[in-house]
Amino acid sequence: RAYQSASLLLLLRQSVSIPVFANGNIQFLRDVERCRQETYVDGIMAAEGSLYNPAIFTGEQPPCWRVAMEYLEYEKRYPCPLSYIRGHLFKIWFHVLKQPEYQCYREKLGAAKSLETVEQICHELKSLLQARLTPEDLSAEFSLDDVPFWRCQPYISSTQQTLKRSHCLSDGSDPAVVDACVVKRLKNRQVKREPAVPRGTC
Numbered sequence: 001r002a003y004q005s006a007s008l009l010l011l012l013r014q015s016v017s018i019p020v021f022a023n024g025n026i027q028f029l030r031d032v033e034r035c036r037q038e039t040y041v042d043g044i045m046a047a048e049g050s051l052y053n054p055a056i057f058t059g060e061q062p063p064c065w066r067v068a069m070e071y072l073e074y075e076k077r078y079p080c081p082l083s084y085i086r087g088h089l090f091k092i093w094f095h096v097l098k099q100p101e102y103q104c105y106r107e108k109l110g111a112a113k114s115l116e117t118v119e120q121i122c123h124e125l126k127s128l129l130q131a132r133l134t135p136e137d138l139s140a141e142f143s144l145d146d147v148p149f150w151r152c153q154p155y156i157s158s159t160q161q162t163l164k165r166s167h168c169l170s171d172g173s174d175p176a177v178v179d180a181c182v183v184k185r186l187k188n189r190q191v192k193r194e195p196a197v198p199r200g201t202c
Contacts, residue, residue: 009039021045027154028144029059051091053152061151063138065126068092072119085118086110095149096125 005024013020019042022035026046035044050056054067068089075085086109090097097106105125112118129150137148147153 006035006038009035009041013040013042019043023047025049026056027156029056030144032057049154051088052094052154054092055152061142061144061147061153063129064093064096064150064152065122065129067152068122069126072115072122075115082112082115082118085115086112089118089122091155092152093122093125094155095151095153096129099149102128 009020009022020039021043022039022041023045025048026032026035026044027049031049032044032046035041046056053061054071055062071088071092072085089109090106093105093109096102097109102125105121109118109121112121133150142148142151
């Protein structure tokens with residue numbers, strides 16, 4: 001994760017005169033804040049996290065149906081291929097479609113051949129979810145470690161892929177050790193920094 005490589009990112013930030021952006025497994029707004037505090041990078045990118053929860057930078061985990069409906073409204077203004085629409089909705093509805101009682105809608109969404117069918121599926125899911133939830137459910141507080149399945153949230157894999165960097169460790173089994181190796185190599189390297197260009201001169 002970006003914020004787990006704080007020592008490496010901080011060293012890079014201090015070693016170059018160009019802007020440095022962090023990227024990698026930004027899943028919640030707390031990850032953004034922690035990364036900025038620990039690395040002083042100029043910016044932070046998010047990809048997967050924002051696909052599962054487009055509201056990631058607001059710090060909210062909104063109900064999936066609210067985001068899905070808003071997405072469909074944007075699609076009407078800015079049309080795109082149906083395969084793109086299905087792909088985005090699969091991520092927005094991901095945790096809902098994992099529930100046994102809603103898994104049939106995964107097949108329906110995957111087989112949808114028109115925007116009208118996609119909209120119908122989203123409306124059905126919205127109705128089913130709203131019917132089972134009470135006002136107390138909708139307003140209840142929750143931990144980011146236990147977000148209700150009907151709220152937008154990131155997909156977190158149960159296994160972590162082994163990180164391999166050929167110039168450090170051959171097995172790459174421990175990301176922390178690999179990062180330490182990279183930091184050591186950077187410290188041993190003479191970095192020539194160009195003088196910073198004053199703002200407003202180009």
